[in-house]
Amino acid sequence: MEQANQPSPSQTIETLLAIIAEQRAVNEAQRKEIAALTARVAELERRLGLNSSNSSKPPSSDGLSRPRRTSSLREKSGKKSGGQKGHKGETLAQTARPDRVVEHYPEKCSNCGRVWDSAASLGYRRRQVFDAPEPPPLFVTEHRAHICGCANCSAQTQAAFPADVTAPVQYGPRITALAVYLRNCHFIPEDRLAVLLKDVSGIEISTATIAAMENRKAEDLAPVAKAIAQKVKEAPVKHMDETGYRIGGLTQWLHVAATVLLTFYRTSAKRGALLSDVIGIVVHDCWKPYFAMPDVLHALCNAHHLRELKALMEIEKEAWAFAMYRFLRQACHAVNLAKRKDAALKPSFAVWLAVRYDRIVAQGLAFHEAQPPPVRRRDGSEKPHGQKRRRTGHNLLLRLQNRKDDVLRFLTDPGVPFTNNLAEGDLRMMKVRQKISGGFRTDKGAQDFAVLRTVLSTARKQGWSLIETLQESPDALIAKLRTA
Numbered sequence: 001m002e003q004a005n006q007p008s009p010s011q012t013i014e015t016l017l018a019i020i021a022e023q024r025a026v027n028e029a030q031r032k033e034i035a036a037l038t039a040r041v042a043e044l045e046r047r048l049g050l051n052s053s054n055s056s057k058p059p060s061s062d063g064l065s066r067p068r069r070t071s072s073l074r075e076k077s078g079k080k081s082g083g084q085k086g087h088k089g090e091t092l093a094q095t096a097r098p099d100r101v102v103e104h105y106p107e108k109c110s111n112c113g114r115v116w117d118s119a120a121s122l123g124y125r126r127r128q129v130f131d132a133p134e135p136p137p138l139f140v141t142e143h144r145a146h147i148c149g150c151a152n153c154s155a156q157t158q159a160a161f162p163a164d165v166t167a168p169v170q171y172g173p174r175i176t177a178l179a180v181y182l183r184n185c186h187f188i189p190e191d192r193l194a195v196l197l198k199d200v201s202g203i204e205i206s207t208a209t210i211a212a213m214e215n216r217k218a219e220d221l222a223p224v225a226k227a228i229a230q231k232v233k234e235a236p237v238k239h240m241d242e243t244g245y246r247i248g249g250l251t252q253w254l255h256v257a258a259t260v261l262l263t264f265y266r267t268s269a270k271r272g273a274l275l276s277d278v279i280g281i282v283v284h285d286c287w288k289p290y291f292a293m294p295d296v297l298h299a300l301c302n303a304h305h306l307r308e309l310k311a312l313m314e315i316e317k318e319a320w321a322f323a324m325y326r327f328l329r330q331a332c333h334a335v336n337l338a339k340r341k342d343a344a345l346k347p348s349f350a351v352w353l354a355v356r357y358d359r360i361v362a363q364g365l366a367f368h369e370a371q372p373p374p375v376r377r378r379d380g381s382e383k384p385h386g387q388k389r390r391r392t393g394h395n396l397l398l399r400l401q402n403r404k405d406d407v408l409r410f411l412t413d414p415g416v417p418f419t420n421n422l423a424e425g426d427l428r429m430m431k432v433r434q435k436i437s438g439g440f441r442t443d444k445g446a447q448d449f450a451v452l453r454t455v456l457s458t459a460r461k462q463g464w465s466l467i468e469t470l471q472e473s474p475d476a477l478i479a480k481l482r483t484a
Contacts, residue, residue: 039374049315094128135201176213177470184452187433218448225454227478229264232257237415239283239423246439247446258426261482263457265450283420299409301420302328312393320364332418335410350411361401368394
């Protein structure tokens with residue numbers, strides 16, 4: 001009976017084969033899961049290695065573990081620290097006409113103790129102290145519109161007040177300019193600005209009055225901002241960038257279009273609502289919608305490429321990234337040397353650089369094409385709809401290959417810079433304002449700020465006094481705008 005219940009050898013073999021097949025399936029599933037987890041760990045480690053020096057992350061995201069200063073994209077110049085030879089100093093110098101002179105005489109002779117007077121002076125040595133004067137009381141101008149009676153018809157006629165004198169009592173244009181300047185250049189919140197003006201200048205002003213000043217000044221300067229926008233559109237080379245902004249509790253966008261002498265800001269509900277009717281060359285960060293702009297050429301920011309290459313060098317250790325990093329730095333240096341001599345690169349040298357660029361890209365593509373495909377999902381499957389996932393370095397290589405002319409435009413056009421730092425610098429102060437005061441409550445407030453910053457940033461680039469700019473007429477400002 002016991003022998004009858006025992007499985008036959010064939011049944012035992014079948015059972016073992018089933019167990020083996022099941023174990024193989026489990027092993028295969030575990031292999032895929034391990035591969036997916038390994039890829040995910042590698043991706044997370046790559047992200048942990050990113051910071052503001054090797055990616056587009058802002059410095060504020062570095063936290064307490066900030067990268068070492070030596071990890072900056074800047075390299076040692078070999079020069080000593082401090083002012084260089086030929087640099088014009090800005091130190092204080094004595095003036096020949098001081099506002100006040102204080103005489104100091106010794107009380108008595110240091111040898112015999114005799115007391116003397118000022119007639120014994122044989123000369124003197126000078127030291128000067130520069131200080132701010134005491135704030136004067138407010139300067140009050142009274143406008144009197146006289147009413148005159150006509151001797152002929154007995155009618156009475158009153159003179160008109162100046163157009164900018166609209167109330168029985170009001171603040172003048174200089175106080176308005178000062179308040180707008182401190183609010184929109186130094187981003188002092190309204191309540192703190194009211195306290196500052198009272199403590200420093202004795203001006204007692206309410207936050208509502210400050211807000212009204214900003215609103216009126218933005219309306220006055222709107223034609224100037226419009227003229228600046230038109231000149232930026234027509235400039236041969238302009239820089240563009242955008243950043244997120246909180247307006248009315250919603251994420252909206254602040255766009256900038258700038259040249260060396262002009263800055264234009266505008267707000268938009270959509271990131272992709274780019275400036276229209278633009279001609280010339282647009283320098284940007286390779287955001288895809290910029291390539292949809294008609295009638296423009298493109299130049300890509302190589303500072304972004306250097307940061308991406310630095311991440312590949314530090315984290316992935318990819319050999320081609322080291323070569324491309326050195327190439328871009330050396331090409332930039334060669335262009336800068338040529339510009340110092342008011343010359344362009346020799347055509348033959350530019351061709352040689354382009355060939356070297358192609359060789360490095362081909363080396364990188366060969367490396368990545370020889371690698372196994374990266375795993376995206378825990379089950380080991382690829383992206384839906386047949387999309388093929390690539391490694392970070394592979395994506396960068398394809399961009400460098402497909403956008404070669406845009407990457408190397410700084411080699412062929414002396415007017416094109418190596419980076420888009422101009423636009424990024426113009427946006428940086430907007431982020432400072434956002435950190436200090438947060439977002440805007442209304443679209444009107446955000447638009448007024450964009451207009452005021454457009455004029456103030458342009459005025460600084462033009463070399464104008466900002467306080468005087470805020471007091472000039474719009475027509476005068478438009479007339480003296482320089483584009484080159």
